[in-house]
Amino acid sequence: MLRTLSFFLALLGLGLSEKVTFENHKVYRLLPETQEQVDLLHKMEDSVGFSFWKGPSYVNKSVDLMVTPSNLAEFTELMTLNGLKYEVYVDNVQRLIDTENPKTRSSSKDGSISLNEYHTLDEIYSYVEYLAKNYKEVEVVDAGRTSEGRVIKGVKISYQEGNPGIFIEAGIHAREWITPATALYLLDQLLNSTDKNIRALAEKHDWYIFPSFNPDGYVYTHSKNRMWRKTRSHKNTFCAGADANRNWDFKWMSGGASNYPCAETYAGSSAFSEPETKSMAKYIKSVGNKLFAYISFHSYSQLLMFPYGHTSAHLDNYNEELSIGKKTIEALRQRYGTKYVTGNIAETIYVASGSSSDWVKANLKLPVVFTYEFRDTGKYGFLLPADQIIPNGEEILDSLLAMFQEASRLGYPNSA
Ligand SMILES: [Zn+2]
Incomplete structure (x- = not known):
């Protein structure tokens, strides 16, 4: 059981304590042009290694999908096999995470807050x-x-x-x-x-x-x-x-x-x-x-x-x-x-x-x-x-x- 558990945790990119890194995770924009392609994307929603930022809906409505480096080969093969068009939208998710908040965070003693940064x-x-x-x-x-x-x-x-x-x-x-x-x-x-x-x-x-x-x-x-x-x-x-x-x-x-x-x-x-x-x-x-x-x-x-x-x-x-x-x-x-x-x-x-x-x-x-x-x-x-x-x-x-x-x-x- 433990082995299965750690196997899944590894698949999900989750160590037991450290922060998950998104180094070289990419977000692709896909455009399904047939119902079969939409159905394929729905199937991918239930598989490990693919995380939808914007899920599939209808034919000709774009979909955003985050792909881990280890799933990249499978992803491109799936897209090619099924004739799905795709382009890179985010090249490295971790880089966006690292630059999302200002480098120097403000500090407050009385509980007031600065509105131009993200807070815990x-x-x-x-x-x-x-x-x-x-x-x-x-x-x-x-x-x-x-x-x-x-x-x-x-x-x-x-x-x-x-x-x-x-x-x-x-x-x-x-x-x-x-x-x-x-x-x-x-x-x-x-x-x-x-x-x-x-x-x-x-x-x-x-x-x-x-x-x-x-x-x-x-x-x-x-x-x-x-x-x-x-x-x-x-x-x-x-x-x-x-x-x-x-x-x-x-x-x-x-x-x-x-x-x-x-x-x-x-x-x-x-x-x-x-x-x-x-x-x-x-x-x-x-x-x-x-x-x-x-x-x-x-x-x-x-x-x-x-x-x-x-x-x-x-x-x-x-x-x-x-x-x-x-x-x-x-x-x-x-x-x-x-x-x-x-x-x-x-x-x-x-x-x-x-x-x-x-x-x-x-x-x-x-x-x-x-x-x-x-x-x-x-x-x-x-x-x-x-x-x-x-x-x-x-x-x-x-x-x-x-x-x-x-x-x-x-x-x-x-x-x-
Ligand atoms: Zn939401």
């Missing part, structure tokens, strides 16, 4: 406590526990209790570091901006902002494996964790999720098998009647999507969400020219079931539910350099202003 979970949580200490509008929310026993901490900002609520979730996928960083940027702006539009947005709503829905995974991306996506539960033999955004109890395992425990999109042993999703669902429900909007942050691909992911059918208030989506991405583009695409999840990216946004839409019937996939379109992928945190944050805030303006024009929330 401890730093994020100290910042959250710092905000609660320094702003009377801020309250720290303890919304649950992870499988390793960490607290899932959020921030509630309320200038006037009873304002229509907006919930923002970041970091459900551990390696998408730009998402917690952007949540921190928003917290700062909602509390400190002097721009009158931002002030009005901040003060007219109650904000529930969670920088990390997956603290165990996030810690693991710092301590062991920068490219970790899932939770860190240990329910099966050798592959830890489940995809926390395939684990929610709405149309669970009905497409775009895997029942293979080692796959990046493993849906878990059952719906809400992960303590993170189970406790967050409970918390979200407990404040559900105060909310009209739920926003989840992901990276990358520059998309703004709305439910549903399990079907491409145009359900609920599809037309209104599309109208809000269009206004939102138009506003987002103004500042830096960053182009997003909007549409429902299944049509815009791929079929994916068991996501938090589908669950929220179906259970709480909120009119405004969106999922962002932030910068970029693949040059850096999950390893967006820290000097893009603030520009990304600025354009996202521009877009949120437009989102809630258009929502309001459509009568959401009804009480406003």
Whole structure:
């Protein structure tokens, strides 16, 4: 058994204690042009040595795949045999990891934080406590526990209790570091901006902002494996964790999720098998009647999507969400020219079931539910350099202003 275990660990590039290196791991962009090629890529999702940065969906939709040096020969053979076109997007993943954060990190004694670098979970949580200490509008929310026993901490900002609520979730996928960083940027702006539009947005709503829905995974991306996506539960033999955004109890395992425990999109042993999703669902429900909007942050691909992911059918208030989506991405583009695409999840990216946004839409019937996939379109992928945190944050805030303006024009929330 031990031998099998270490064999698999070796395959996964995991020593028992040291940090995983991604030296000479490459990311390829592939373009499947037939359904057979799409099917082949789906099969590769369940095999060791290949890690999808952007999974397969439809014919003529590109796919990003990270390949280890030891799997390179097999990869090129598979591509050639099946006539799949590919090009290198990232030549050496480790080089991007090494240059992602500034060389000199700032240090803080009081818990305040610099917004143009990526932070550890401890730093994020100290910042959250710092905000609660320094702003009377801020309250720290303890919304649950992870499988390793960490607290899932959020921030509630309320200038006037009873304002229509907006919930923002970041970091459900551990390696998408730009998402917690952007949540921190928003917290700062909602509390400190002097721009009158931002002030009005901040003060007219109650904000529930969670920088990390997956603290165990996030810690693991710092301590062991920068490219970790899932939770860190240990329910099966050798592959830890489940995809926390395939684990929610709405149309669970009905497409775009895997029942293979080692796959990046493993849906878990059952719906809400992960303590993170189970406790967050409970918390979200407990404040559900105060909310009209739920926003989840992901990276990358520059998309703004709305439910549903399990079907491409145009359900609920599809037309209104599309109208809000269009206004939102138009506003987002103004500042830096960053182009997003909007549409429902299944049509815009791929079929994916068991996501938090589908669950929220179906259970709480909120009119405004969106999922962002932030910068970029693949040059850096999950390893967006820290000097893009603030520009990304600025354009996202521009877009949120437009989102809630258009929502309001459509009568959401009804009480406003
Ligand atoms: Zn994600």
